[in-house]
Amino acid sequence: MKIEVTANVDWVGKIDWELRKFHGEEYSTHRGSSYNSYLVRDEKTALIDTVWGPFAAEFIQNLAGEIDLDNIDYVIANHAETDHSGALPELMRHIPGKPVYCTANGVKSLRGHYRQDWNFQVVKTGDRLSLGKKEFIFIEAPMLHWPDSMMEYLTGDAVLFSNDAFGQHIASEHIFNDQVGQPELYAEAIKYYANILTPFSPLVTKKINEVVGFNLPLNAICPSHGVIWRDNPLQIVQQYLRWADSYQENQITIVYDTMWDGTRKLAEGIARGIVASDPAVTVKLFNIARSDKNDVITEIFKAKAVLLGSPTINRGFLSSLALLLEMAAGLKFRNKKAAAFGCYGWSGEAVQLMNEGLIKSGFEVVSPGLKTSWEPGDEELAKAHDFGASLPSLIRTGKELS
Ligand code: FEO
Numbered sequence: 001m002k003i004e005v006t007a008n009v010d011w012v013g014k015i016d017w018e019l020r021k022f023h024g025e026e027y028s029t030h031r032g033s034s035y036n037s038y039l040v041r042d043e044k045t046a047l048i049d050t051v052w053g054p055f056a057a058e059f060i061q062n063l064a065g066e067i068d069l070d071n072i073d074y075v076i077a078n079h080a081e082t083d084h085s086g087a088l089p090e091l092m093r094h095i096p097g098k099p100v101y102c103t104a105n106g107v108k109s110l111r112g113h114y115r116q117d118w119n120f121q122v123v124k125t126g127d128r129l130s131l132g133k134k135e136f137i138f139i140e141a142p143m144l145h146w147p148d149s150m151m152e153y154l155t156g157d158a159v160l161f162s163n164d165a166f167g168q169h170i171a172s173e174h175i176f177n178d179q180v181g182q183p184e185l186y187a188e189a190i191k192y193y194a195n196i197l198t199p200f201s202p203l204v205t206k207k208i209n210e211v212v213g214f215n216l217p218l219n220a221i222c223p224s225h226g227v228i229w230r231d232n233p234l235q236i237v238q239q240y241l242r243w244a245d246s247y248q249e250n251q252i253t254i255v256y257d258t259m260w261d262g263t264r265k266l267a268e269g270i271a272r273g274i275v276a277s278d279p280a281v282t283v284k285l286f287n288i289a290r291s292d293k294n295d296v297i298t299e300i301f302k303a304k305a306v307l308l309g310s311p312t313i314n315r316g317f318l319s320s321l322a323l324l325l326e327m328a329a330g331l332k333f334r335n336k337k338a339a340a341f342g343c344y345g346w347s348g349e350a351v352q353l354m355n356e357g358l359i360k361s362g363f364e365v366v367s368p369g370l371k372t373s374w375e376p377g378d379e380e381l382a383k384a385h386d387f388g389a390s391l392p393s394l395i396r397t398g399k400e401l402s
Helices: 053-066 088-094 104-114 182-212 234-244 262-277 293-302 319-331 350-360 378-397
Strands: 009-011 014-016 033-035 038-041 045-048 074-076 099-102 119-122 128-130 135-140 150-154 159-163 220-223 251-256 282-287 305-309 337-344 370-373
Touching: 014 053, 053 088, 074 088, 088 104, 099 104, 104 119, 135 182, 182 234, 182 293, 182 319, 251 262, 251 293, 251 319, 251 378, 262 282, 262 305, 262 337, 262 370, 262 378, 282 293, 293 319, 305 319, 305 350, 305 378, 319 350, 337 350, 337 378, 350 370, 370 378
Parallel strands: 045 074, 074 099, 099 119, 159 220, 251 282, 251 305, 305 337, 337 370
Antiparallel strands: 009 038, 014 033, 038 045, 128 135, 135 150, 150 159
8 A cells, every 4th residue: 555755755644546525615625625734754763643543443454564563653734724634643542642743833733533542742843853863853744734733854855844744636646747747736835725715825935945944855745635746846836936925827717697598697897898808818617506615716816806796685686696705715826817797677775785705805996896687688688798808907906987
C-alpha cells in the first residue's frame, strides 16, 4: 500500500474513489479524494496524520504491514478535522503513550473530538524535532484553514508537509502532480481554494511570505489531500499568492433560478448584451437550482462580476439564491462587482432584496438592477440586452446606472 515519496518518506494514506460529498453534504468531490498520511523514517520514525474514521481499521491493518506499530516513535497531528485524525483513536489504542505532536489548539480540538488525553506535545513555529540525521521544523498555520492547523518541513529531503493547504480533492493511483492531467489538477485546486480557503486569503499571503522568507530549499510539497507537488512545487505556491490577491479573470458569472422561464430568458438576453458590448469577456450562466453549488462558487471566485437573477415569490426571491448568498457571505469574496435582475408578476421585490443580500455579502452593486413584469416579450428582451450591454463599462468604472 505504501508509495515512496523520497528515500525516507512513504505515502501510507487512503485513496477514496467513492467520495462524492465532503464536509458532510457541503462540498462536492466529483473526482473522489485521498487522505494522505506519511511515514518518515530516519533513526527515529514519525507518522504524519492518519485517515478518515471509516477507513481506520483498513489504515491500521495496512500500516502494520509496513511497520511494527511499536516502532513508530512520534505521531504528528497537523489538524484535528476527522478526515485526518479519524484513525488516531485506533492507532493510539495500539501505541498508547507515544507522543502526539500538535499545536496548542490541536490539543483542544483533538480532546474535543475524541475525549482522550494522549501524550500531547505542543509545538510552535520554529520548534524542531530530530529524527536522527534529519529533523522536522514545525510551522503553525492558524486559520489555514482551522485554528489548529500546522505544517512541518523535513530538512535534508526538503519536503513541506502542508496538510490541507495546496490540497485538491482528487483520487488517483498516481500520486504526483506530474502524473495527472494538468487541467483536472488545477480545476480541483482552484475549487478547493475557492470553497475552503477564500475567507483566509490575507492569512494565506502572510503565511506564504513567512515560509518563503526562511529561504529553505524545497523538493516537494506533500498536502493531506490529492497529489504531491514534486514537479516545480513552487508553482502551486505562486498560484496561491495569485488566488489570495483578490483573484479575478475577465469573466462575468450569471447565476439565476427561474419558475416559468421568464428569468432564464432575461439571463440569456443579458449574456448576449454583455458579449455584444465586450466580446473579450467570458460569460457563464448557471441555473443554480440545477447546478453544483461548489462549482458555481468556483465560477464566482474566477469572475470579476456576478449577476443574480430570480423572479419574485412570496415578496422575496427563490431559496436557491438565498443559499448561494449565505455561502458567499461566509467566503468573503473581495473586489467583486454585482447586479441583480428578475421578472415578476405582482409585487416585484426580488431585485431589491437580492441587491441588499449582495451588499451584505461583500459585493459592490454597480446597478439598481433590471426588473421586468410578466413574461419577457420583445421589449423586455431588448431591455435585458441593453442592461447586459451597459454592464462591462459599469463593472470597469464601478458607477451606478443613472
Ligand atoms: Fe482535510 Fe480541514 O480537513
